[in-house]
Amino acid sequence: MSDALRGHIEDAVADTSDKYFADAIEATGVLSRESFLTRATISMHVGRGIHVQAHQEADDPYVTFDIALAHLAKRLRDHHKERETVEAARTAEYIIAPLPDDDDTNEDTANNDNPVIIAENQTSIETLTVSEAVMRMDLADAPALLFRNAKHDGLSVIYRRADGNVGWIDTSGDAA
Numbered sequence: 625m626s627d628a629l630r631g632h633i634e635d636a637v638a639d640t641s642d643k644y645f646a647d648a649i650e651a652t653g654v655l656s657r658e659s660f661l662t663r664a665t666i667s668m669h670v671g672r673g674i675h676v677q678a679h680q681e682a683d684d685p686y687v688t689f690d691i692a693l694a695h696l697a698k699r700l701r702d703h704h705k706e707r708e709t710v711e712a713a714r715t716a717e718y719i720i721a722p723l724p725d726d727d728d729t730n731e732d733t734a735n736n737d738n739p740v741i742i743a744e745n746q747t748s749i750e751t752l753t754v755s756e757a758v759m760r761m762d763l764a765d766a767p768a769l770l771f772r773n774a775k776h777d778g779l780s781v782i783y784r785r786a787d788g789n790v791g792w793i794d795t796s797g798d799a800a
Contacts, residue, residue, distance in 0.1 A: 649669040
């Protein structure tokens, strides 16, 4: 990567961060080559529990990065006014290794019905309205989000459906 491109990326990310979230915690930009295309991935941690991501592919690294940053800026612009302090409950988060294929079994997993935990972290389940949860999921470009529903204090899940719409699983027990 040239010094000019590196400087362009650093300046543009800093300007975008300062424009929408003066107190952003961290921002990263990654450019990678995939065949004849350049892929840009930009991630920004703008506040407690708020991660924003954008991706783009194009043939020119400057164009690729600028388009990805424009997508990220649009997400920030559309949602930065909605941010507010929310309550969060601490809970454990586990990352489980995939089950081995039948031909890949070994002594550790062959006779054990328990999955192998490869990471254990603490995470927060935040209290949000459904619209705030959708905003957080969109900002993070995540496929799903578990949250405590501010309306009834029960757990809810929103997720991106294959048709592009957002699905919502509500555990309140109130069938509509």
